[in-house]
Amino acid sequence: MTEIVKSSRPRLGGIAQTLRAGLILTARERRDLLISVLLFAAAAMVPLITEGYVLQLAISIAMYAALATSWLLFSGPTNYIALSTAAFFGIGMYTVAGGIDDYPYPLLIAAAGVAGAVLAAIVGLATLRVSGVYFVIFSLGLAELVRQIMTWLQHVLGTMSGLYVTIDRSEPEYYWQLLILTAAVFMVGWWIGRSRLGFALRIIGNDELVAVHCGINTARAKVVLFVVSSTFASIAGAVVAPRWGYVEPVVAFSPSLSFQAVIMALLGGTHRLWGPLLGVIPFVLLWELISIAFPNQTTLLLGVCFLLIVYVIPNGLLGLIERAVNRDSRPGQSTPGALQRALGFSTGSLRNLLQRGKSKNV
Amino acid sequence: MDILIIGLLLGGTYALMAMGLQLQYGVARIMNLANGEILIAGAFSTFWFYAGTQTSPLFALFLVVPAAFVLNWAVYRVLILPLVRRAKSQGKLEVDCILATFGLSFIAVGIMLAIFGGAYLDYSYLGRPIFILGQRYGLNRLVAFLASAVLCAGLYLWLHKTRAGLALRAVSVNPSAAGLVSINVARTSALAFALGGAVTAAGGGLLSMFLTFDVSLGVVFTLKALIIVILGGVGDIRGTIIAAFILGLAETAVATLVDPGLTLAAAYILFMVVLLVRPEGLFGRRPA
Numbered sequence: 001m002t003e004i005v006k007s008s009r010p011r012l013g014g015i016a017q018t019l020r021a022g023l024i025l026t027a028r029e030r031r032d033l034l035i036s037v038l039l040f041a042a043a044a045m046v047p048l049i050t051e052g053y054v055l056q057l058a059i060s061i062a063m064y065a066a067l068a069t070s071w072l073l074f075s076g077p078t079n080y081i082a083l084s085t086a087a088f089f090g091i092g093m094y095t096v097a098g099g100i101d102d103y104p105y106p107l108l109i110a111a112a113g114v115a116g117a118v119l120a121a122i123v124g125l126a127t128l129r130v131s132g133v134y135f136v137i138f139s140l141g142l143a144e145l146v147r148q149i150m151t152w153l154q155h156v157l158g159t160m161s162g163l164y165v166t167i168d169r170s171e172p173e174y175y176w177q178l179l180i181l182t183a184a185v186f187m188v189g190w191w192i193g194r195s196r197l198g199f200a201l202r203i204i205g206n207d208e209l210v211a212v213h214c215g216i217n218t219a220r221a222k223v224v225l226f227v228v229s230s231t232f233a234s235i236a237g238a239v240v241a242p243r244w245g246y247v248e249p250v251v252a253f254s255p256s257l258s259f260q261a262v263i264m265a266l267l268g269g270t271h272r273l274w275g276p277l278l279g280v281i282p283f284v285l286l287w288e289l290i291s292i293a294f295p296n297q298t299t300l301l302l303g304v305c306f307l308l309i310v311y312v313i314p315n316g317l318l319g320l321i322e323r324a325v326n327r328d329s330r331p332g333q334s335t336p337g338a339l340q341r342a343l344g345f346s347t348g349s350l351r352n353l354l355q356r357g358k359s360k361n362v
Numbered sequence: 363m364d365i366l367i368i369g370l371l372l373g374g375t376y377a378l379m380a381m382g383l384q385l386q387y388g389v390a391r392i393m394n395l396a397n398g399e400i401l402i403a404g405a406f407s408t409f410w411f412y413a414g415t416q417t418s419p420l421f422a423l424f425l426v427v428p429a430a431f432v433l434n435w436a437v438y439r440v441l442i443l444p445l446v447r448r449a450k451s452q453g454k455l456e457v458d459c460i461l462a463t464f465g466l467s468f469i470a471v472g473i474m475l476a477i478f479g480g481a482y483l484d485y486s487y488l489g490r491p492i493f494i495l496g497q498r499y500g501l502n503r504l505v506a507f508l509a510s511a512v513l514c515a516g517l518y519l520w521l522h523k524t525r526a527g528l529a530l531r532a533v534s535v536n537p538s539a540a541g542l543v544s545i546n547v548a549r550t551s552a553l554a555f556a557l558g559g560a561v562t563a564a565g566g567g568l569l570s571m572f573l574t575f576d577v578s579l580g581v582v583f584t585l586k587a588l589i590i591v592i593l594g595g596v597g598d599i600r601g602t603i604i605a606a607f608i609l610g611l612a613e614t615a616v617a618t619l620v621d622p623g624l625t626l627a628a629a630y631i632l633f634m635v636v637l638l639v640r641p642e643g644l645f646g647r648r649p650a
Contacts, residue, residue, distance in 0.1 A: 079453065079457055081457060081460050081461065081464075083464065126634055126637050126638065127637060130637060130641040131641075132453075132456070133393060133456065134592065134637060134641070136393075136460055137585065137588045137589075137592070137633075138630075138633065140395065140581065140584070140585060141581065141582070141584075141585040141626065141630070144581060144582060144585075144626055145626050145627060145630050148623055148624055148625075148626050148627055149624070149627060151623055152621050152623050152624055152627075155621070155623070156621075255578075255581065256468075259464070259468060262461075262464075266461070296475075296476070297472060297476065298472075299468055299471050299472035299475060300468070300469055300471075300472020300473060300475070300476065301472070302468050302472070303465050303466065303467070303468030303469030303470075303471075303472055304465075304469060306461070306464070306465030306468065307441075307462060307465040307466065307469070310458065310461045310462050310465060311444070311462070314448075314458075
């Protein structure tokens with residue numbers, strides 16, 4: 001409690017303290033870390049034992065794992081649904097496609113991250129200061145907006161509507177790049193979860209009014225996290241751009257990409273960092289089957305899958321597993337409970353207190 | 363001058379589509395991201411009717427509007443009501459509604475792709491020119507504007523002069539207080555949602571008389587309607603109409619002066635300005 005109230009502006013000492021605190025691990029955390037490292041190492045072996053079709057599936061799994069998990073970084077704790085993954089993904093692709101002839105590839109990946117971060121900061125500063133609905137609306141059309149602007153720019157500059165990206169990379173290299181990206185998303189997510197920022201975000205997700213009264217700069221916390229999450233989506237776009245070879249607005253800013261990132265995260269479960277991973281693997285496989293069996297009805301079936309998830313398993317596969325493992329505690333309840341224990345009181349009671357205070361002033 | 367007249371004609375037709383969303387979001391409090399798909403469905407059905415019977419698209423509205431009403435009623439009953447019952451708080455409901463209607467919009471696009479195909483829709487009805495102040499304009503734009511004005515006026519009178527309209531406005535102001543004065547909030551919300559869908563479909567039918575459509579454009583219209591509603595202020599019909607004219611003018615100005623492909627950018631610029639200057643909209647009340 002004192003930690004949050006003390007100061008919203010971190011000083012140098014505060015940062016060093018946070019870093020040091022981040023390195024002290026409990027036995028349980030050390031075990032989890034070891035398991036994660038082993039899992040990633042195992043995943044990295046995939047191209048050594050297989051190739052062709054299976055490797056292609058593995059590449060899409062790695063790509064969606066990075067996208068869905070980075071989506072979760074922001075939308076999971078805050079409950080703000082971001083529908084803009086495709087916009088950032090497309091920006092990443094275009095950064096690479098536009099500069100591939102003049103600049104080295106690693107530099108372009110970094111540039112893609114910066115471009116995504118700048119756009120996210122603009123969007124965040126404009127919308128996240130007010131209510132969540134405005135943010136959702138803004139993010140819904142963002143991909144379409146950027147697409148229109150790109151098409152217009154190419155028209156004005158007199159270039160062709162598409163761009164070729166020719167760079168020599170083998171399939172395993174794409175896979176490893178995406179895997180490293182996914183690992184980076186996880187590390188950042190894990191670190192944020194332990195930091196004061198993560199704590200502040202969990203309170204915001206629980207009750208924004210309470211967060212404000214605890215002295216949290218809610219707008220800044222949300223903008224920072226949205227920037228982090230969108231930067232990863234842009235980098236993912238930059239990484240796969242050469243694999244697609246030819247980049248054009250309609251493909252790069254396809255709305256179904258935003259949709260798929262959200263659907264996979266929801267299928268897995270949004271209250272744990274590794275929740276989306278549970279959704280990505282089955283959904284990519286399912287999607288592969290659907291696109292082979294019903295190539296013309298993909299949009300319809302995507303919608304049907306989405307509704308089924310929202311109505312039938314609102315807490316995702318993770319929720320189902322947790323309920324099966326622990327029948328007493330209901331899924332989704334664990335986070336508020338832990339938060340209340342940490343705060344020493346329930347956010348609901350603080351809320352009542354605040355409202356009573358307000359009505360007294362009137 | 364050109365921009366002014368075309369912008370006003372376009373804005374008048376936009377007003378109708380935004381009124382539909384206003385009813386769904388302002389009264390029923392359901393953020394419907396599938397609103398644009400209803401509009402597209404209205405546009406395509408009107409086209410279908412026109413191509414099949416060769417009578418005026420305005421007659422098609424008499425079929426399209428009741429059909430959209432029934433469809434939206436069913437959507438509310440079957441899909442939205444379970445969410446309303448399940449929701450623990452207004453915030454949770456909002457998230458669920460956004461997700462559900464987002465999924466619904468993809469289903470709608472998929473169904474329409476299966477029925478109508480991916481081609482562009484374009485038909486010529488009343489394509490002859492008329493002259494206003496010495497300039498040529500399409501007669502179809504004027505007819506669509508007038509039809510929209512009649513419907514808007516009818517809706518406005520119904521909301522302000524009848525008992526049912528009064529109930530709707532009461533739910534819009536405060537659902538729990540409306541329940542205390544024996545208004546059936548659940549029924550009224552369903553009515554508002556269905557009516558909103560019907561009005562949106564009518565807007566689509568009218569817009570199809572002079573705009574080119576394809577199945578995937580729904581999201582653009584959802585956005586335009588949302589931006590109009592926010593600009594005008596949630597729950598305020600007067601604001602919606604004025605905001606629709608502003609958007610119509612802004613879009614026409616950008617399309618004429620810069621590039622016709624940038625209409626969405628015009629809408630977004632308006633949105634940004636509203637968010638930065640007056641987030642509660644032109645006529646909205648600031649939260650206390």
